[in-house]
Amino acid sequence: MFTEQDIYLYKQGRHFRLYKHLGAQVVMHGGVRGTYFGVWAPNAEQVSVIGDFNYWDNTTHQLNVRGDGSGIWEGFVPEAMPGHKYKYHIRSRFQGYSVDKGDPFGFYWETAPSTASIIWQMDYQWGDEEWMQNRREKNRQDKPLSIYEMHLGSWMRDPDNPERLLSYRELADRLPGYLVDMGFTHVEFMPVAEHPFYGSWGYQILGFFAPTSRYGTPQDFMYLIDVLHQHGIGVILDWVPSHFPTDEVGLGFFDGTHLYEHMDSRKGFHPEWKSYIFNYGRNEVVSFLISNALFWLDYYHIDGLRLDAVASMLYLDYAREDGDWEPNEFGGNENLDAISFLKHLNSEVYRSYPDVQTFAEESTSWPMVSRPTYVGGLGFGYKWNMGWMNDTLSYMSREPVFRKYHHNQMTFSIWYAFTENFVLPLSHDEVVHLKGSLVTKMPGDDWQKLANLRLLLGYMYAHPGKKLLFMGAEMAQWTEWNHDKSLDWHLLQYDRHRQVQDWLREVNNLYRNRPQLYELDFEPGGFSWIDCTDSDNSVLSFIRRDKEKKPLIMAANFTPVPRHDYILGVPGPGPYREILNSDDARFGGSHLVNPDVYHAQEIQAHGYSHRLSLTLPPLGILFMEQS
Structure with missing residues (x-):
């Protein structure tokens, strides 16, 4: 052979x-x-x-x-x-x-x-020709990217037997229609490669070339992807080249030697996860891993790979104490073999499939993660913006009366927003291990918690960067994610949870239909502040623009105090109209909206030639466009 x-x-x-x-x-x-x-x-x-x-x-x-x-x-x-x-x-x-x-x-x-x-054969008759022919257009960086992150075993279970996992084919009957209805463009599956311990969520992989048989056969998984593509939904796979479990039947100590893992435990064993680390300096291991990445693109028509724990690969001292790691040949803490591997991987993925994307979950300030390898970057298409996530959730978890003292947490991200091709992630990592769900992180009574959540979601879609949301947040699930049970779908019988879902659906649709919110995500010309200094009122206002320079105006009030006759500088005379407001009664708000068409006054404000006088709703965000 x-x-x-x-x-x-x-x-x-x-x-x-x-x-x-x-x-x-x-x-x-x-x-x-x-x-x-x-x-x-x-x-x-x-x-x-x-x-x-x-x-x-x-x-x-x-x-x-x-x-x-x-x-x-x-x-x-x-x-x-x-x-x-x-x-x-x-x-x-x-x-x-x-x-x-x-x-x-x-x-x-x-x-x-x-x-x-x-032993298995990989034959399958695909029906997604239209998607595959056009996905380059769908996956371009100047197109909308709204990702629904999910765990296959706990999104939904058999209503008659909550212990039973739905199969790939049963998910194919339910998931695509839901994603289309909610307005998402892509779905990201947490790792599906075969893993011995279900509670690892797929991050401890045993069979790198096999979708887990918990939900069916390889062809059943192909069918799920096929149906998603036929519904216009792209599929991103969470891929784990950073480590693998120590199970005897797996890759570790494969032929009585450290074949796939590094022999030196300072490089070959992960102290936090108690797992083996690949030896990126071994050519056969590099061939194995890059072959695995291309395998999922070849046989399963995957549209993107999200690489888990990239920081753990880049740094020799990651999660290690002094003395537990060895510097590289230049005396630094960078893993030169891993860096070379990542560059090689991305080059090969984009060479073979220029119409897909790679995503780095990289939690440090490593430079040029999403820049091409030929200019010294790692070559990823996107990088998760963990700084934005940490700052935003820290700010939103504070009582509104104290938010004015932490205003810079919400403005700092713009200073570096255009240094990488960022995805804004509100992922599974933020709703596990006693961190609580997104809505329970919010302060105040139940009404305020839900208003804060709508505000958070609206702000994420208004901010430069692509979007990722973990399942359950769209219905304001109170309990944090539990991989052993279904999402709390029963909550949708209650108006306030259904209204949060309605809000996210509307925001997704607005996002997909307003190029100001995605075309210039990674260019400074696509964003400008109206006012980023109003810490006393905890208000942020800014403008997003598309390639035609047409403005879309956002104003967010992070306190429960309505702001009447609030002045916003705008770039022209108008007319202006409010197109979406998180405080609208149909989303569970108090209905402090701006229903009229506004003609801006020719009075300078915030450095702009005209101004509007508006009502800013409590714990709300509004979107306005120039008609």
Whole structure:
């Protein structure tokens, strides 16, 4: 299955379609149908494939090591057919170590706690041709990007049996219509690759090339993506190249040596997550990881990859005390191998698929994360703006009477808003581990909490940057996220929760239909303050512009005190009209709205030639456009 050229590229760390060669490939060989097995185990003394087809006997089907020094063991087993379970029995050359391992390239795995790989074929008849032909337009950075982040096992469960997870196909019947109705452009799945521990949310991956069998087969997952695409929804996959679990059946200590992980525990073991860290300096590991990224784009039509925990990859001292890490060759704390890998990864993804995007969850001030590699950047399409998230949630959690003393928390983000291609994330990480849900972070009584939440969501959509919201926030769920149960869909029987959902739907629709809110997200010319200094009233007002320079005006009042006859400078005479207000009664507000068409007075204010006199609602945000 491997040519000399394949082996050369593999050893050089430049083979990015390994899943077409290694693992279990169902083929015709000498006129006989069976399965070719290939596995990398350079320090093994003996490798055999065991499974249903040989009663798990490790003496029956021994593989042969190639004579080219690649460390690849291979063999053809005519008895092995699709649906059969299998593992590799590996006997190491060192210390008499022997172990049964799952297939690093297995396309399908047993459902946990079982751990065998399953021979599988990846044929599927796609129906998303229209989406695939046009997705470059959908994924461009000057287009709207509103992402619904979700965990497949806890978004919704069987109403008649809350313990039962919905399958990929059952989700396909429910999810696409919901996303379309709510106005989202994309969905981001928390990791779906096979993981032994459900409570890891998918971040401790066992089978990097297999969607978890908890919800169905690979084709069932393809069907879910297919239906989402047919509804015009892009799919982003949370991808984890930063670490992997220590389960014996997994990648760790694969052939009796540290093959995939770094041998030095200061580089190869994560002290917080108790997991192994990939050895990014090993060419075969680089080929494995980049092949995995391209696999999801090739076989599953994924539209974007969100890389988890990028900071943990970039820094040698991440989560480590002094003395527990070793500086690089220049004396710094940067992981040079990981940096090279990330640049290489992004270059290959965009070379093969220029119509997709990559996203970095990077929580530090590392420069040029979302800048091209040819100018020294890491090459990502987007970076999560963790600074905006932390500052905004810190501010919004304060009692309004104290917010004026922390006004700069809400204005600071604009100072750096155009240094990266930012996504504004209100993600799952903010609603777990006793942090509370978004609405319970808000101060005040229930009415104020809900008003604050509508204000927060409206402000996120008004601020420069693409948008990401974790499931449950759109209905003001009181309980924080619990992966062992469904979202609290029953809350939608109550007006105040349904009204928050209505608000987000309206904001999403406004966002998608007003290019001022997305076209110039990453250019300073798309944003200007009206007034960022009114800390006494805790009011922020600003203008967003599109490529035609047409203005859209936003004003946010972060106190429960209405501001009557509030003056806003505006760039021209008008007329102006309010197009959305979070205090509208239909969203559960007090209905302090501005129903009239306003002709601005030709009196200078805030550096602009004209001004408006408006009512700013309590704990509310309004959007106005120049007619």
